[in-house]
Amino acid sequence: MEYIRITSIEDPLFRSMHELMQEIFPAEEVLEYSLWKEPLEDPGIRVFVAVHEGKVVGATEYRYYEDFQVAMTDFTIIGRAGLGIGRFLASKRQKDLQEVAAASGSGMLGMFAEIYDPYRIQGHAFGGIKPMDPFVRREVLSHLGYKRLDFGYVHPSWENDGEAVTELDLCFWPTDEERSEIPAELVAQFLSRYYSVLSSKPKEWHEMVEKLKSQTAVRLLPI
Template identity: 60%
Template sequence: MDYVRIQSIDHPLFAKMHELMKTVFPPEEVLAFEKWQAPLEDEGIHVYVAVHEGEVVGTTEYRYYPALRVAMTDFTIIGRPGLGIGRFLLRNRSRDLQRLAEQSGTESIGMFAEIYDPVQSTYEFGGIYPMSPYVRREVLSHIGYMRLDFPYVHPSWEEDGSAVRGLNLSFLPADEDRTELDASLVTAFLAHYYSALPNKPDEWYAMMEQLKGQDKLTLLPL
């Protein structure tokens, strides 16, 4: 299996990657094909595909913020069971993020991720069982992710200004004994991460105001 970076919508593997995304994720989580050009050209955004026998069987996107000393996994897709795709993506992403931290002269304190709450999510995720929110949540819990203790919404990637629910903002701490995060770190991260979306719902702004009034956020088991 090969780990291949995609940096243009003209890359021969990008169309296959985008089709996989549309198969697995609901529309509000998928940026339109043509709007991917700028993110792919951004050196700070890392989009990789797992290629098996010429086919895109998995993909992941992530970034590292040296000023905040945190990473973000935007998404991880396992397109087929029984190939070890999840482990393959995890190991390659971890090595690359370690490299990015070292290049910036910083040490990461951990990585954010938006993780579906299976109680709230009824979406079928393309019928691919490794992508089931129950399976994914348990795997991510095993890896070490924990959910931040506050009600979470995010702006839709369809850019229509609607609020997306059914997920928990979660964090994988580098120090497994960490039990909380500074609320200011979370608000700074979310403000930067969603600066790419011009239309944000009132619910998102209300959430951010609530977070600004807090000092610490507890990390809880998934």
């Protein structure tokens, strides 16, 4: 299996990846095809696909924020069961992030990820791929060391229509597994920058960020 970076919407592998995203994720979670042009060309955004026998069978997008010393996993897609795609992507991603952090001369406090709450996302089959089932993914991420941030999370729809998506939790993988909280200001700053690309964010999202700014820390709870 190959781990190949995509940096252009003209790359044939990108079309395959985007089609896979549309099969797996709800529509509000998939950025429109043409809007990927700038993100793919951004050197700070890292999009890789897992290619098996010439076909895209998985993908992951992530980024590292040097000034925050944190990373964000935008998504991880497993397109076929029985190939060890999840483990392959997680291992390759971790190695790449360690190299990026080292090259920047900074350490890494940890990595954010949005995780579906299976009790709130009922009715979506995630492409019929069992490894993508929210129950399975949540348990796997728990084993990897991710913790749920203790606040009501609102996610702005990637359709940029101002709608609030409430079926996810914001989670964090701390490099120090003994860490029990992270600064609320860090969470607020991260979310403000991460979603700056969306011009239409729901009122609930703005209220959430303002509430975070009034806090000192956010607890890390078991998933």
